[in-house]
Amino acid sequence: MDVKDICVFGDSITKGVVLHPITCHYEIIKTNIGQFLGLNKTRIQNYSMFGCTVSKALSLVQKRSNELRNYQHVFLELGGNDCNFVWGEIAEDPGKEHLPKTPLVKFKELYRQVVSEIRSNGSNPIILTLPPLEPNRFFTWVSKGINGDNILNWLGDVDMIYRWQEMYNIEVMKLAATMDVPMIDIRSAFLTKNHYQDLICADGIHPTNEGYNLIYQTISEQYPNQTAVTV
Numbered sequence: 001m002d003v004k005d006i007c008v009f010g011d012s013i014t015k016g017v018v019l020h021p022i023t024c025h026y027e028i029i030k031t032n033i034g035q036f037l038g039l040n041k042t043r044i045q046n047y048s049m050f051g052c053t054v055s056k057a058l059s060l061v062q063k064r065s066n067e068l069r070n071y072q073h074v075f076l077e078l079g080g081n082d083c084n085f086v087w088g089e090i091a092e093d094p095g096k097e098h099l100p101k102t103p104l105v106k107f108k109e110l111y112r113q114v115v116s117e118i119r120s121n122g123s124n125p126i127i128l129t130l131p132p133l134e135p136n137r138f139f140t141w142v143s144k145g146i147n148g149d150n151i152l153n154w155l156g157d158v159d160m161i162y163r164w165q166e167m168y169n170i171e172v173m174k175l176a177a178t179m180d181v182p183m184i185d186i187r188s189a190f191l192t193k194n195h196y197q198d199l200i201c202a203d204g205i206h207p208t209n210e211g212y213n214l215i216y217q218t219i220s221e222q223y224p225n226q227t228a229v230t231v
Contacts, residue, residue, distance in 0.1 A: 005070060007123070008046040009057045009114070010077035013131060015048040018209060019201035026050075029212055045071070053102055054078045054110040061117050069122030076114065077128040079168040080205065082107050091146035094154035100164075108171050115179050126223075127176045129187040130169040131207060131215070134197045135161040138204025189218040 008014050016029045047060050057078050061068070068074060082102035090098050102110070118125045139158045143151050155161065169187060176183040190196040190211070199211035207215060 005043045006045070006073050006075060007064075007068065007071040008044065008048055008075045008077075009052075009060055010048040010075070010128070011052040011080050012048070012050040012206065013080065013215075014046065014075065014077045014128070015050055016212065017050060017206055018212070019203050019206050021202065024202065026206075029209060048077075051081055052078070053081045054107055054114065055102065058110055058114050058117065061114055065117065065121045068118055071123050074118045074123045074125050075128060076111075076118075076125055077130070078111060078114070079107065079130050079172055080133075080165070083165050083168040087142040087151060088146055090154050091143070091148070091150045094150040098154070104167060104171060107168060108175065111172070111175055112179065115175070115181055124182075126182045126184060127172060128219075129172055129183065129185045130165065131186055131211070132190050132196060132200075133162060133165055134200045134204040135159050136204070137197075137200065137202055141203040141205075184219055184222045186215050186218050189214055 012026075017026050018029050019025075020027050047064065049056065049060075052060075057076070061074075083100050085098055085100055089096075115125050115127075135158045138161055139148070139151070139155075152158065173183065175181070190199060193199065193214075199208055199214060200206070201208055201211075
């Protein structure tokens with residue numbers, strides 16, 4: 001029986017983090033990570049981390065370089081933390097220049113290095129697009145206990161949060177195209193839903209359990225030569 005060995009580098013999305021609707025504490029969804037990749041019969045090594053940026057992912061890939069050839073594919077889901085800001089600093093001084101955790105030019109450069117590192121060590125990367133955030137909930141979440149008016153003044157409008165993240169997703173898609181990396185488009189799966197917001201937690205960024213089920217289904221449909229899975 002053919003067994004596909006897969007490695008994953010990503011952030012809290014591929015980690016399976018969900019915000020509990022009552023306690024408002026982050027939890028890891030109780031699921032087989034093989035299901036996350038739309039597969040029943042597979043061996044998966046998941047190095048995803050809460051808060052992971054592309055620079056951290058590059059460091060992890062380099063640290064694990066000797067084992068990458070053991071995996072048929074390496075899944076990558078990065079960018080959601082890179083495009084984020086230190087909102088407390090913005091709230092304190094909205095007139096100052098504020099940069100995201102990873103500026104876009106640096107993000108592109110480092111992501112290319114991640115892909116090249118995986119290939120040079122004998123494996124095949126697959127890129128996942130970023131699931132969309134819900135800007136109103138996200139704004140409410142990050143402005144808790146700080147000056148939300150200052151943040152909004154700096155943003156211009158709440159939807160800027162969505163547009164800013166979308167720029168990073170566009171760069172992910174462009175990178176996949178220019179480097180000829182297979183891509184699984186989980187973002188479009190959300191956006192084709194009339195009320196995609198129902199699939200996003202109260203923090204505006206992590207999928208609900210139903211949102212993760214949609215991710216499982218999408219990966220199952222788009223991952224080549226996959227084993228069927230019921231979600």
